[in-house]
Amino acid sequence: MATGLRLVTERVGDGAGEPILDAQNGEELVHVQPSVSIALGNRPLESPGTLYISSKQVVWLSDVDRTKGYAVDFLSVSLHAVSRDPEAYPSPCIYTQIETGVEDDESESSDSENNETLDLSKITEMRLVPSDPDQLDTLFEIFCDCAELNPEPVDEEDGEHNWVFSADNLVTESGDGEESEWISQNSVPTIGHSNGDHDLANTVLQVLLWALRFYEQTFSPTR
Amino acid sequence: MAPPLFVGDVTLPLQFLDRKQSRTQSHAMLFFSYFKDLVGREVTVELKNDLAIRGTLISVDQYLNIKLENTRAVDQDNFPHMLSVRNCFIRGSVVRYVQLPPEGVDVDLLHDATRREARGG
Secondary structure (H helix, E strand, O other): OOOOEEEOOOOEOOOOOEOOOOHHHOOOEEEEEOOEEEEEOOOOOEOOEEEEEEOOEEEEEEOOOOOOEEEEEHHHEEEEEEEOOOOOOOOOEEEEEEOOOOOHHHOOOHHHHHOOOOOHHHOOEEEEEEOOHHHHHHHHHHHHHHHHHOOOOOOOOOOHHHHHHHHHHHHHHOOOOHHHHHHHHHHHHHHHHHHHHHHHHHHHHHHHHHHHHHHHHHHOOOO | OOOOOEOOEEEEEOHHHHOOOOOOHHHHHHHHHHHHOOOOOEEEEEEOOOOEEEEEEEEEOOOOOEEEEEEEEOOOOOOHHHOOEEEEEEOHHHEEEEEEOHHHOOHHHHHHHHHHHHHHO
């Protein structure tokens, strides 16, 4: 799930180098934007650096320090936006919110600037400031495209419901020899699954019914 | 469940989408087609971190990722930096509620969708 920001200390290639991508799992470099500064949380801008956008993550690498860089998966980018109002932030930037997986009350205390060591896992905001503000709209659209490439992972094994259901089933169907064991093993996931779906359908139904009721109460022509 | 009421707007809770994306696919599709009809209207999207953003709905995709334009934070005191983002992309999985304009709620469509869900289970 959401992992938040990571430190990137390794890279490949000569000179400033490039981020190491997981090409075996289909990760591709989508866009490189040179001359981008980065601000994490309320911390000051860091520069100069280069922004690499891959099909899986956003990586910022310092141009001068090969051991310094940050990365965040698109799975953890909950929101991104173009910010141009100088009152909101002095430099036009791509503003992002990052899902950390850390409990809310723990994250980003205001005195974190005093800490020598920066806890990246608690950073909930990241700003990317390209030296050329005309690139903001392009970057925004690339972020959108890549976000859509990274939907929530499908978790086949989730659902306590399935587990409880299948355990019940195993108990009732055991004792009839090999055949029933075969049946229970094969049929349980299907039954469990449809059961989960049914619950969910009910939830949706309730939601829709409630919306309908609320609508009718509020906007009924008879008042 | 006692959903919060928002005067003048209809709020659809979307929380259940975060857990079982695989099974919600068909239900997500239902909301997807529903939200597509709301493109161009003003909606308020409340995130799970309590940030509520109001703006014009530009697009929504099958994962219920939402693009807004001319956005502003509803609670500007607590989220001053969100004052002025012009366009904004919100990941579907972090959305808690979407508040819809009353005139954007098609009661017949909701009726139909509800019946279909009840029948199809």
